[in-house]
Amino acid sequence: MHDIRLIRENPAAFDTGLARRGLSSLSTEILALDERSRALKTELQQGQARRNEASKAIGAAMAAKDMEKAEALKAEVAALKESMPALENEDRDVSERLHAMLAAIPNLPAPDVPEGEDETANVEVARWGEPKQFTFTPQDHADFGPALGLDFEAAAALSGARFAALRGQMARLHRALAQYMLDRQSGENGYEEVNPPLLVRDDALFGTGQLPKFAEDLFRTTDGRWLIPTAEVSLTNLVREQIVATDSLPLRFTALTPCFRSEAGSAGRDTRGFIRQHQFEKVELVAICKPEESDAEHDRMCAAAEGVLQALGLPYRKMMLCTGDMGFSAAKTYDLEVWLPSQRTYREISSVSNCGDFQARRMNARYKPEGEKQTRFLHTLNGSGLAVGRTLVAVLENYQQDDRSVVVPEALLPYMGGLTRLVPR
Structure with a gap:
């Protein structure tokens, strides 16, 4: 607002x-x-x-x-x-x-955000890791994943397109990724773990900017509630209609939740595989801070997301989004894009945004600076730390072997119950 x-x-x-x-x-x-x-x-x-x-x-x-x-x-x-x-x-x-x-008006871009109409004007600001040189032609996860437990057919019979069932060793790897991310963000990076509601009211989605403009991208229940498209909604609204104690700032929250999206605006995109689903899991990061802290908090949140990719040994690049590619509530956004060998390109795996006071105004979330009588609006930030399904895809493709097995990254071994490799059934 x-x-x-x-x-x-x-x-x-x-x-x-x-x-x-x-x-x-x-x-x-x-x-x-x-x-x-x-x-x-x-x-x-x-x-x-x-x-x-x-x-x-x-x-x-x-x-x-x-x-x-x-x-x-x-x-x-x-x-x-x-x-x-x-x-x-x-x-x-x-x-x-x-x-x-x-x-209905989106947030205004920060002064240093590059101008452009779409993703072609985004600017690369950093790159980490070198794509692996395979001795064979790397395969798309949608082709070799089913033999490892990535079941698209059964899920389609149950729920239709853009759903998947993860079975056996694949389900274990997915759970390991989620637990590893959550432990890292709540432990090493100091985000408070939250188990938030998955169903929210109109006001919550208005607060973070999904309503009224993007209702078609959401799933609504018969009693008027909405399934969250991201835990950003639940976590950011924890300070809704509050005057937050100054000495408690910054607040940093993380949550592992299912996310639900109708993907109304993505018809025909990523119809194969596990990249774009109606239901997926994500470890979300949210920060609530004073205005003078938000730039540093943005860099800190990016580093928290990048740390997961680095620990998993996944090459990625960091992109600053242009004015035409940013989300509705964002004033400045960095996308992290992971390397996918089968596509020979980088694909988004995390967006980390500074929303300034845009969401706080919609939520009426404030704080009172020390020595001042008037309250001020807080700044809010959010990012993925990371999208679990897309990270699973990146691990499958970057760690695939010529016998169609997949080596488990070292960082995940403590979560795998002794399993070091996914092998075709």
Whole structure:
């Protein structure tokens, strides 16, 4: 959500930010609604004050036997009483239109975010590891994975496309990855482990920016709740409608949860394999901090996600997303893209975003700086640490052998119950 005061003070800067996002200028329309809203509120306040004043004066006129004045005051009160509901309705309508307009506008990009329309304008800022040179042609995980327990056919019979059942050794490897990530983020990196709700109300999804714009990407239950598309929703909303104690900041949360996405906007993309599913698991990272801490917190969160890839020996590159490729709530985003040998390219495995105070305004999440009377909005950050399914794909492809087996990365051995290799059944 955007601060209307900042738009009033510098509409040109607001429109410049929108232009970098590929949007047309909106400040004129926003400020016209804002001006009308304020005028209506002033008129209502003045009308109510005059109504109260006139009502009191009626009694005084009656006591003074000035019936002519009393009748005139009664007529004035009646006229005010009759006119005010229309003003209240208009005020409500204008306020709702203004709120809806501000709620539908994405966050403005940070000054150092590169400009561009799509992912082709993203900028590589770092690279780690060298892709393995295979002595054979590396296969796609969708081709050799089924023999190792990656069952697409049974899942499709149960649930349709974009679902998978992991069986036996494959399920063990998936669980090992999830546990390893969660242990690393909660232990070494100091994120508090949370087991959050998977079903949330409208307000939670509005707070993090999924609603109202992206409802079609979500699954809704018959009682009006929503399945979370990411634990970012549950974790970030832990501070909803709160004034957080300054000495508790920064707050850092992590959770391993299933995530549910309709993938409405990805028809035809990654239809094979385990890359893009309606249901998947992810270890999420969320940070809540003071504004002056958020840049450093962003770098810290990136390092926490990168550490998992490095420990697993998976080559990756770090990309700064351009203005046209960032998510709705983000002011600045780094994507981590892991190397997939079968595709001979890097694919996204984590997005780490600094949202500034954009989500905090939508959630009304604040803190009170020491020595100040007024509260300020917090900054929120989120990232994957990592997406478990995509990490599984990366491990399968990067550790595949010419006999179609897969060697288990050393970091996962303590979680594998003695299993060091996945072998075809």
